[in-house]
Amino acid sequence: MSDLPVTDPRLADIEAQRPYLMRYAMAQLRDSLLAEEAVQEALLAAVEGLASFQGHSTLRTWLTSILRFKIADQQRRVVQERSRMETGDADSQDDEAWLDALFDETGHWRDPPQAWANPEAALEQRRFWETFERCLERLPARGGRVFFKREVMGEDTDDICRAEGISASNCWVILHRARLGLRSCLELHWFGTGTADGA
Amino acid sequence: MAPEDDLNCRQASRLLSLAGERALTEGEVRALRLHLDECLMCVNFESQLRFLHKAAKRYFHG
Numbered sequence: 584m585s586d587l588p589v590t591d592p593r594l595a596d597i598e599a600q601r602p603y604l605m606r607y608a609m610a611q612l613r614d615s616l617l618a619e620e621a622v623q624e625a626l627l628a629a630v631e632g633l634a635s636f637q638g639h640s641t642l643r644t645w646l647t648s649i650l651r652f653k654i655a656d657q658q659r660r661v662v663q664e665r666s667r668m669e670t671g672d673a674d675s676q677d678d679e680a681w682l683d684a685l686f687d688e689t690g691h692w693r694d695p696p697q698a699w700a701n702p703e704a705a706l707e708q709r710r711f712w713e714t715f716e717r718c719l720e721r722l723p724a725r726g727g728r729v730f731f732k733r734e735v736m737g738e739d740t741d742d743i744c745r746a747e748g749i750s751a752s753n754c755w756v757i758l759h760r761a762r763l764g765l766r767s768c769l770e771l772h773w774f775g776t777g778t779a780d781g782a
Numbered sequence: 783m784a785p786e787d788d789l790n791c792r793q794a795s796r797l798l799s800l801a802g803e804r805a806l807t808e809g810e811v812r813a814l815r816l817h818l819d820e821c822l823m824c825v826n827f828e829s830q831l832r833f834l835h836k837a838a839k840r841y842f843h844g
Contacts, residue, residue, distance in 0.1 A: 607842060682792070690790025696826040702833045706840060715841060733802070734838040740803045759799040766830045 593642065597629055600646050607647060610731045611654050612661075613724050621657050625650040655746075662748055678726075678753075678760045685763060694767060699774040711773060718768035726761035733758055789817040794824045798831055 601622065608618035628649050629636075636645055687693055705711040719727055729747065732738045744754040789797070794817040797810055806814065818825050 610842065686790075686792040690792035692791050692795075692823050695791075695823040696830055698822075698826050699830065699833070702829075706837060712841065715837060719841075730838070731842075734835050735842045755800055755803055758803065759796060762799055762831060762834055763795070765834055766827070769834075770830075 591633060593633060593636075594630065596642055597626060597633075597646065600643055601626065603643065604646060604650050608650060608654055610719070610735070611728055612657055613727060617657050617661070621650060621653040625653045628653070658746060662746070678723075678756045681760055682756070682763070696766065697770060697774065699770070702774070705773065714769065714773045718765050718772065721768060722761050722764050726757050726764065729754065729757050730761035730765070789813050791817075791821060791824055794818070794821065795827050798824065798828050802831070802835070 604622045608621045612618045629646055732743045744751050797814050
């Protein structure tokens with residue numbers, strides 16, 4: 584960016600969005616090198632295209648939409664690479680086996696979900712978000728990515744499956760596993776006995 | 783004990799999760815309701831799913 588004339592005050596505003604964009608890219612790519620690359624490409628594209636930014640949306644929304652394209656490019660490359668090495672079915676069998684372990688032979692919870700004390704209050708606590716982040720990071724890579732696209736971006740499940748190169752039912756299993764994994768991690772590390780108040 | 787065609791927790795939790803992806807059929811909704819009437823653990827799971835959805839949105843969008 585140093586070659587470009589630093590006359591537009593919005594350049595600093597763009598740079599200020601970098602941490603947010605990094606977090607956004609990390610959640611989907613789960614690889615800091617790939618994420619940095621995508622963010623860098625997005626910021627460069629934004630600076631070059633700043634004239635076309637009309638201010639109808641917020642700067643962050645505009646930058647995020649550019650970043651989405653860059654992330655999609657990265658993911659296409661990654662998926663192509665991965666599909667040469669493994670098949671989606673093997674992964675899904677692994678997810679099914681993981682789910683099996685959560686329930687006994689009659690289909691009852693081995694580790695029954697507890698009533699969480701005052702979850703709304705947790706949302707206001709910084710330490711809760713640290714726990715949430717750690718739990719997200721522990722999800723299997725693909726589970727975390729699919730969960731993010733579905734729950735945060737609200738992307739259509741069919742589109743997500745297509746991008747991941749897997750069937751709809753495998754996609755559901757992956758999402759289900761991610762939710763169960765996140766649930767049990769939060770229960771263990773936050774909502775469990777004695778930690779519900781974050782103390 | 784529950785009749786054999788009743789849902790167990792494994793099936794009920796799967797349907798609860800699936801409800802986020804597609805509309806459940808009438809039969810699925812009925813079976814799920816019957817199960818939730820009697821299973822506090824799956825009721826807990828249902829509220830946790832809603833919480834996760836909310837927390838995930840909040841985490842990334844502030």
